[in-house]
Structure formats: structure tokens, C-alpha cells
Amino acid sequence: MKTILVVNGEKYWKDILPAYTVVQKSIQHTSWILKSGKLFVADRDGVVQPDAILWRVGAIKPTEIQTTALDLIALAGIPCVNSPETLKIGFDRLSMLATIKKLGLSVIDFDVVTKSTNLKNIKMDFPFVVKVGNYHGGFGKVLVEDERKWQDIQDLLFVTEHYITVEPYINYVRDIRYIAINDKVWAMSRKGKFWKANIETTDFEEFEPEEALVNDLKMLQNAIGADIIAIDILEEENGNLHIVEYNDIPGLSGFSDELKYELAAVLTRALS
Ligand SMILES: Nc1ncnc2c1ncn2[C@@H]1O[C@H](COP(=O)(O)OP(=O)(O)O)[C@@H](O)[C@H]1O
Numbered sequence: 001m002k003t004i005l006v007v008n009g010e011k012y013w014k015d016i017l018p019a020y021t022v023v024q025k026s027i028q029h030t031s032w033i034l035k036s037g038k039l040f041v042a043d044r045d046g047v048v049q050p051d052a053i054l055w056r057v058g059a060i061k062p063t064e065i066q067t068t069a070l071d072l073i074a075l076a077g078i079p080c081v082n083s084p085e086t087l088k089i090g091f092d093r094l095s096m097l098a099t100i101k102k103l104g105l106s107v108i109d110f111d112v113v114t115k116s117t118n119l120k121n122i123k124m125d126f127p128f129v130v131k132v133g134n135y136h137g138g139f140g141k142v143l144v145e146d147e148r149k150w151q152d153i154q155d156l157l158f159v160t161e162h163y164i165t166v167e168p169y170i171n172y173v174r175d176i177r178y179i180a181i182n183d184k185v186w187a188m189s190r191k192g193k194f195w196k197a198n199i200e201t202t203d204f205e206e207f208e209p210e211e212a213l214v215n216d217l218k219m220l221q222n223a224i225g226a227d228i229i230a231i232d233i234l235e236e237e238n239g240n241l242h243i244v245e246y247n248d249i250p251g252l253s254g255f256s257d258e259l260k261y262e263l264a265a266v267l268t269r270a271l272s
């Protein structure tokens, strides 16, 4: 039986991939060994020599072990979903955003500073959104409504070494996620308790994908060679759309089980 290593992610992959030995490990607790071209991954539960890897590293702190592991997977030539090359483009928010921008898609306007003291040179109308560094899952993101809060937040931002992006707050009527796996596309809108639709999400609604956005998503998917990719889009009342990010390790919650099987099939095809 071939062995699939699931790095982080959901607990259900064993059930979706019954024809394989599925071993799951957290990147935070692993050590990686490349020996004579063969890859071994160890943690306190033991060592595994994977035949394929399902990379499901979600909203944790981005650390060097993640990019090192991706390089070792590439060097070992093991099938990995997404590919290490694709995952490395998406690893940092700025290179992810640059990729969307280069393709001419309607990415949200944003300013960037690498030192918080330069924020005083950034003039944006309230409300706006500040995003610190390279985090997912809503982490490091704050809505700034007025001068008083902005002053406090700038003081807080002084302590970070990460780059800071500032973008207009989009008073959206729908927060939309399109997700592509292989050649299939699904669409969903989400509602959150507060302004971040992905945090304390109260509502998921799947709907029929629209052709123009499917084409945009497929162009992006092809450009970065992704097996799986999602884009997050904010829709204004007047119909204007703003892409806030793409995610090459998107969560699948809220969608049907079909997506899990589709993703598993991408991996098993690479193994056969
Ligand atoms: N500029 C913005 N205006 C309004 N809402 C935003 C803006 N940026 C992000 N959000 C909300 O916050 C959520 C999370 O932001 P996002 O940039 O997708 O980061 P991540 O999902 O990686 O934490 C979005 O889905 C959206 O609901």
C-alpha cells in the first residue's frame, strides 16, 4: 500500500483515501530528511517515507520550515498537491497579490510599507483595512474606522517587523469564494458575525458560478499551475468586484463533500 502524508489539515482524509496508508503530521512538529534523493519526514510518532503529499497547511504562522519542506519535496520529486512550485508562489501574500495583478485581474488597491513609521505618509479615507504580514484565517487584520483608533493602531504596529498593507474597506453586499479543483469550479458566499466573513462564519450559500469569474479563476489556475485554488471576492452594491486574495490551500468547509473526493482524485491520479 502506498503512503500519503497529509501535512496539517482536516482529520477526514483517511476516510476519503481508504486505498492508501494515510499518515498525518503537523509541519510545526516535523523534521525533514533528504537522503540519497529519498524523502523522510519525522515527528515524535515516528518516521514516514511518503509516496505522495497532500499539503493542507492552513492558518498557522508562516515559518521557514514550510518553504524548506517544499524545496525538499521538489528535490525528492514526490507528487504533492498543490505542487511545491505553486505553493511557493502563494506562500507570501505580496507575491500572491503580484501574481493576480500581473494577470490584469481586479485585485483590490492597496498601499504597502515595510516600516510602520511610514504609515503617516499614507493617506486613506476612513474606514480602511490594515493587514500585517503574511497570515491567513483573519489573523493580523484590523478594520480602522476613525482617527482615534488609527493613532492607537499605528502605535501597536510599531512593534511589528512585518510589512503592512493598507486598503480601502469595501462595504460589500456579498463575500464570495470561488474554488477550482482540477477542471471543476464551485462558488459560495459567506457571512461572518463581524466584518471578516471567514471568522465566526454564520452562513454559507453555494450558488451557480458565473462565467466571467470562472474564466478569471481558470486563467489564474493555469498561470500558477494549481490543482486547487480559491479566490476571495468582495461584491459592492453597484456590482463592482474586488479580489482580496487567492488561496492555494483553501478550506473546504461550507462546500459539499464532492470537493474532498475531487482533490483526493488529483493526488491518486498522480500516484498511479
Ligand atoms: N478590504 C476589505 N474590505 C472589507 N472586508 C475585507 C477586506 N479585506 C478583507 N475583508 C474581509 O476579511 C476576510 C478575510 O480577509 P482576507 O484578505 O481574505 O484574508 P485571510 O482569509 O487570509 O485571513 C475577507 O473574506 C473579507 O470578508
Ligand SMILES: [Mg+2]
Pocket (backbone or CB within 6 Å): 198, 232, 245, 247
Ligand atoms: Mg481569505
